[in-house]
Amino acid sequence: MDAMERLAEHLSKRRPELRQIKKDGQKIIGYPPGGYLPEEMIYASGALPLCLARGGDPEPVAESLAYIPRFIDTFCRCQIGYRVMGEEVLYQLPDLIVVPVTDINMRGIADVWDYYTDVKTFRYGVPHNKRQDALDYYIGSLRLLKEKLESFTGITITEDKLKEEIKTQNRMRELFRNISQLRQPGKTPAISTQDFLKLHHASFYADRATLREILETLYEELKQKQVEETGKPKVLLTASTLAMGDYKIFNIMNEVGGEFIFEEAAEGMMPYEHEVSLDGDPILAMADTFFMKRVVPAWFRPTRERVDYLINKAKELKVDGLMWYQLLYRDGYDIQSYSFKKEFEEVTGLPFLKLESDYDTSERGQFKTRVETFVEIMKQRGN
Amino acid sequence: MYSNLFKMCGYTDEEIEEQRPRIEKALERMGVFNEAAIEHAEKTVQANYDVEMVSVQKLLWVFMHSCIDGVLARDEHDYVINCNWPFPVQMTLAMIAAAREAGGKTWVGMPVQVLWMVGGTVFDILTPMLERGELIGQPVGKAHCSQYQIYTGAIDLGILPKPDLGIGSGWFCDQAAETEEMMSELYNFEIAYLDGVNDWAWNAWPNLDERAVKYSANTIKLALKRVKEITGIETTEDQLKAGFKYVAKWLYGMQNITRMIGAADPQPISQANVNLPYGLWAIATDYPDQAVDGLATMVREVKRKIDEGEGVVPKGAPRVYLALRTNVDTTPIRMVEELGLCLPTVFVDWLCPQELTKSTYTDMVDKIAEGLYRRPQLCDASAALMYWKTLCKDFNMDAAIISYAYNCRPWAVDPIMAKLDLQKELGIPAIVLETDGYDTRNYSAEQLRTRLESFAEVVKMNKEMKAAA
Numbered sequence: 001m002d003a004m005e006r007l008a009e010h011l012s013k014r015r016p017e018l019r020q021i022k023k024d025g026q027k028i029i030g031y032p033p034g035g036y037l038p039e040e041m042i043y044a045s046g047a048l049p050l051c052l053a054r055g056g057d058p059e060p061v062a063e064s065l066a067y068i069p070r071f072i073d074t075f076c077r078c079q080i081g082y083r084v085m086g087e088e089v090l091y092q093l094p095d096l097i098v099v100p101v102t103d104i105n106m107r108g109i110a111d112v113w114d115y116y117t118d119v120k121t122f123r124y125g126v127p128h129n130k131r132q133d134a135l136d137y138y139i140g141s142l143r144l145l146k147e148k149l150e151s152f153t154g155i156t157i158t159e160d161k162l163k164e165e166i167k168t169q170n171r172m173r174e175l176f177r178n179i180s181q182l183r184q185p186g187k188t189p190a191i192s193t194q195d196f197l198k199l200h201h202a203s204f205y206a207d208r209a210t211l212r213e214i215l216e217t218l219y220e221e222l223k224q225k226q227v228e229e230t231g232k233p234k235v236l237l238t239a240s241t242l243a244m245g246d247y248k249i250f251n252i253m254n255e256v257g258g259e260f261i262f263e264e265a266a267e268g269m270m271p272y273e274h275e276v277s278l279d280g281d282p283i284l285a286m287a288d289t290f291f292m293k294r295v296v297p298a299w300f301r302p303t304r305e306r307v308d309y310l311i312n313k314a315k316e317l318k319v320d321g322l323m324w325y326q327l328l329y330r331d332g333y334d335i336q337s338y339s340f341k342k343e344f345e346e347v348t349g350l351p352f353l354k355l356e357s358d359y360d361t362s363e364r365g366q367f368k369t370r371v372e373t374f375v376e377i378m379k380q381r382g383n
Numbered sequence: 384m385y386s387n388l389f390k391m392c393g394y395t396d397e398e399i400e401e402q403r404p405r406i407e408k409a410l411e412r413m414g415v416f417n418e419a420a421i422e423h424a425e426k427t428v429q430a431n432y433d434v435e436m437v438s439v440q441k442l443l444w445v446f447m448h449s450c451i452d453g454v455l456a457r458d459e460h461d462y463v464i465n466c467n468w469p470f471p472v473q474m475t476l477a478m479i480a481a482a483r484e485a486g487g488k489t490w491v492g493m494p495v496q497v498l499w500m501v502g503g504t505v506f507d508i509l510t511p512m513l514e515r516g517e518l519i520g521q522p523v524g525k526a527h528c529s530q531y532q533i534y535t536g537a538i539d540l541g542i543l544p545k546p547d548l549g550i551g552s553g554w555f556c557d558q559a560a561e562t563e564e565m566m567s568e569l570y571n572f573e574i575a576y577l578d579g580v581n582d583w584a585w586n587a588w589p590n591l592d593e594r595a596v597k598y599s600a601n602t603i604k605l606a607l608k609r610v611k612e613i614t615g616i617e618t619t620e621d622q623l624k625a626g627f628k629y630v631a632k633w634l635y636g637m638q639n640i641t642r643m644i645g646a647a648d649p650q651p652i653s654q655a656n657v658n659l660p661y662g663l664w665a666i667a668t669d670y671p672d673q674a675v676d677g678l679a680t681m682v683r684e685v686k687r688k689i690d691e692g693e694g695v696v697p698k699g700a701p702r703v704y705l706a707l708r709t710n711v712d713t714t715p716i717r718m719v720e721e722l723g724l725c726l727p728t729v730f731v732d733w734l735c736p737q738e739l740t741k742s743t744y745t746d747m748v749d750k751i752a753e754g755l756y757r758r759p760q761l762c763d764a765s766a767a768l769m770y771w772k773t774l775c776k777d778f779n780m781d782a783a784i785i786s787y788a789y790n791c792r793p794w795a796v797d798p799i800m801a802k803l804d805l806q807k808e809l810g811i812p813a814i815v816l817e818t819d820g821y822d823t824r825n826y827s828a829e830q831l832r833t834r835l836e837s838f839a840e841v842v843k844m845n846k847e848m849k850a851a852a
Contacts, residue, residue, distance in 0.1 A: 066799070068795075068796060068799060069787070069789065069795045069796075069799065069815075069817070071526045071789050071790065071792070071795040072792065072795055072796065101580060101581050101582045103557045103792075104556060104557055104792040104796070105792065107763070107793075108796045111585070111764045111765075111796050111797065111800075114585035115585075115764070115765075115800050120585075121585060122584075123582040123583070123584060124580075124582050125579075125580020125581055125582030126580065127578055127580055128553055128557075128560065128576070129576070129578065131605075133598065133601050133602075133605075134578070134598075137580065137594070137598045140594055141582075298561070299557050299561060301553060301561070301564045301574070301576050301578075302567075328525070329525065329792075331525070331526075331527060331528075331557065331558045331561055331792065332561045334521075334522070334525055335520045335521060335527075335558075335561045335562055335564075335565050336565065338519065338520030339520065339565050339568040356525075
């Protein structure tokens with residue numbers, strides 16, 4: 001059995017396992033994706049982190065309309081749908097929801113949990129720039145989170161315990177990084193971007209030790225894998241949210257003969273590009289990794305760092321084009337795409353395609369036509 | 384050609400004569416220096432306001448002057464500093480005073496907000512600006528903030544000048560700052576962002592987390608510092624205090640009007656007219672004395688109308704709360720009144736008791752930041768819910784129209800919660816309506832009327848049944 005099959009088998013049993021864990025008394029802390037919450041802190045408190053990242057289904061979107069108006073980002077809006085429909089076990093498990101408030105859409109998630117459910121939230125704000133006062137605020141937020149987790153679980157988070165968890169998480173990050181680095185500029189990757197993304201999604205609820213073992217094996221398998229160059233156009237993907245289950249664009253890209261070779265997303269991936277230092281105050285070290293070093297999302301101001309990152313990434317990876325995938329009403333992405341497109345095309349000379357989803361089934365046809373044309377353009381330019 | 388219009392807006396003949404070159408230059412730039420546009424403006428302003436009220440004329444005077452100043456800011460000053468909504472008025476007033484004391488080389492103001500009041504309720508010229516804004520990063524159909532579409536469009540069309548520094552509002556919503564960021568990339572001007580983190584715990588309001596208040600306050604300080612670096616203008620503590628005093632005076636006058644209208648039966652004036660003092664509560668002006676005079680005049684006029692038993696709706700009409708002021712067009716307000724519903728207060732005109740508790744902060748800028756979040760709708764959903772419930776109880780409302788700006792992300796979270804809360808906890812009927820504060824194309828008065836007519840019938844019937852019981 002190869003590593004991916006083992007992972008699938010593990011995940012198929014994971015929901016009942018989590019139910020049992022909760023029944024046995026371990027606290028489960030839910031949180032939305034976004035990369036601003038260090039999971040090591042939750043592990044150090046004796047609780048289990050559970051990233052609530054489901055998306056891509058039209059039904060929860062429709063269901064959410066009874067609770068929140070439709071003008072909030074699709075992913076954020078549909079979160080209440082997953083909870084109230086009751087079909088997704090993961091959304092029934094949290095004892096507490098921690099929401100790093102990055103923008104109003106994310107705050108909306110906290111508001112609906114507070115208003116419509118009996119699960120309480122703990123919120124902390126993520127400032128929108130990387131000045132010293134903003135960093136200080138984020139550091140303060142992490143200290144408050146530590147206090148909250150301690151009072152909620154009754155377990156003191158010691159520095160030693162936290163560092164131990166950071167070390168474990170660093171190994172997880174390293175494994176993700178190692179696997180990611182197997183993707184070579186301009187080459188067909190050893191692991192598809194969709195599978196790589198699924199590993200991230202697995203990390204949101206899989207048993208950590210099991211996942212770590214699987215990632216170790218997978219890395220070894222991938223290193224040995226002989227990859228045949230497909231000659232397909234190579235695409236860099238950037239997204240506001242890549243939710244667990246929202247794989248429409250990957251399937252379409254595959255169908256029309258292109259391939260993603262790298263992805264950047266504000267939400268939906270485990271932050272893996274940087275380790276947390278084990279020197280000094282662990283809170284400061286986590287703030288450095290999770291706030292200062294990560295690529296800023298489009299709602300940051302200034303946001304030049306993100307623009308430069310994507311342009312440099314496109315050059316470095318020798319891609320043939322960039323796809324910008326955003327969810328409806330995520331205004332930061334919609335607004336930034338306007339000036340970004342101009343600059344990206346001017347600087348790189350590469351084509352740019354923007355797709356916007358509301359997790360609606362009817363989008364598929366239109367998406368396919370547009371991606372098909374995009375791939376054709378890249379092919380023609382490649383000849 | 385335009386004398387009659389300007390007289391409706393409180394200008395005297397002498398003033399029109401004296402200001403003629405400036406007026407004509409500004410009208411030209413706004414695309415309304417022609418007879419048809421002026422004729423249309425005369426009709427528009429009369430449809431929006433009761434221009435026979437002296438207070439309305441006086442307040443319109445302040446808006447017209449401020450609008451012309453904003454349009455001509457680049458022609459008349461070396462530096463232009465724009466402050467964008469939602470924005471601390473005290474801070475803008477202090478900067479205006481500092482700029483004036485420094486000799487007037489720098490112009491500071493809130494030109495976009497003035498432009499949408501004048502461009503909407505006087506000239507009715509916002510659509511081309513909105514359309515242009517839709518072409519610049521805020522496409523139609525994506526629920527972008529129409530206020531910021533106007534901002535983008537007005538600058539791109541050359542109606543408003545490109546500033547040297549924009550002080551952007553990112554403390555309350557994201558769209559404002561995101562649009563500013565795009566503008567700075569496209570038009571190459573600098574933005575100083577006021578930032579906020581919006582992480583208030585549910586039901587924490589009005590006990591605001593000091594850490595978050597101080598963070599926002601620091602961004603205000605940094606913006607003031609940047610203004611000094613660019614223009615040499617230093618805003619002093621005394622100027623900030625004076626800004627506070629002005630706002631306090633304004634709050635007092637507004638609350639007087641709100642209380643008088645709220646307690647009167649019949650409702651003495653249309654809430655459409657209160658658009659003007661509301662606007663000047665939230666928009667800093669270079670003409671504070673004239674604004675206060677206009678407000679005081681309105682207080683007197685409302686009192687006189689109450690004393691004389693004048694009313695715009697029948698006596699004993701059901702009392703309804705309307706949750707949004709459509710700033711650029713008062714027809715939805717008038718339509719509710721025409722349906723025979725009394726509007727004792729609308730939008731956020733009223734200050735609820737929780738807002739009025741004394742600040743414990745001593746630093747002026749901290750006070751400003753705290754003051755912003757003390758307004759419940761500018762804080763979070765739980766605060767807004769508390770405000771609506773308190774207001775509906777306090778004003779003995781029979782029903783609520785939760786009209787909300789669909790394209791305002793922070794305000795698009797809680798309308799359904801509000802409806803449920805008011806129905807369950809207060810037992811009053813409530814209706815949720817999608818509307819828009821700045822783009823009249825996004826709602827049709829007739830469509831609203833169809834929905835509200837049946838709602839009005841239910842409300843009237845409820846009231847009669849209660850009275851009979």
